[in-house]
Amino acid sequence: MEKQHVYEVYEKIAPHFSHTRYKPWPSVAAHLNSLPDGSLVADIGCGNGKYLGVNPRIQMVGTDRSFNLIGICRERSKNFQTFVADSLKLPLRSASFDSLISIAVIHHFSTDSLRVQALNEMHRILKPGGTMLIYVWAYEQENKKFATQDVFVPWHLHDTYEGEESKKNVQSKPEESEFIETGIKDKDKQATVYHRYYHVFMEGELEALITQNFEGRLAIIQRSYNHANRVVLCQKL
DSSP states (O other): HHIIIIIIIHHHHHHHHHHHOOOOOOHHHHHEEESOOOEEEEEOOOTTOOTSSTTSSEEEEEEOOOOHHHHHHHHHHHOOOEEEEETTSSSTTOOOOEEEEESSSGOOSHHHHHHHHHHHHHHHHHHHEEEEEEEEBBBOOOSOOSSSEEEEEEEEEEGGOOOOOHHHHSSSSOOOSSSOSSSSEEETTTTEEEEEEEEETTTHHHHHHHHOOOTTTEEEEEEEETTEEEEEEEEEE
């Protein structure tokens, strides 16, 4: 699921995705600016790196599964410390970070066990007393209605963003797929439609996932709903 409907899709749509994700969310920026000067902070699933330079008084490291998004990070600034890494097995030293953020990442994992594994890796790299800020898509949204918690969200990649390699791999008609057709040409819209997998979280679901699997290891110190996202701030015990 993740390979076909997350990893491969983000490699295809990276430039277009980055073009639409240029402005840091104010609440995430406020959190980063609230951290003590000199803090070492990880952005797990950093995308195009829009949060890496928000607070110049802290040192940030960004990781992402997408080679193309990490390439965009490096184009934005040579000062960004970024590299490709799998959130399920981070090549980072245990108990080394003062804080971390995970913005719109965990909802791309298709099972609870994978979500817990991602959380466990983030817990592992935090120092005792360190904090993690997590954002995931909410099931209950004002502008979107979902029939199920496991959904495929279309991304229309306009032809102007299609690289030569992407054009070679586009299908002119749907192929058989285990999950849903993706990479389908929409000639009317002059775009290729890719489908990203999301697990949208019901109210209290993320908190339950944390309390059931990290009792005595993580404390939830704040929870909120922010622009169609469930938000939890935790502290490593």
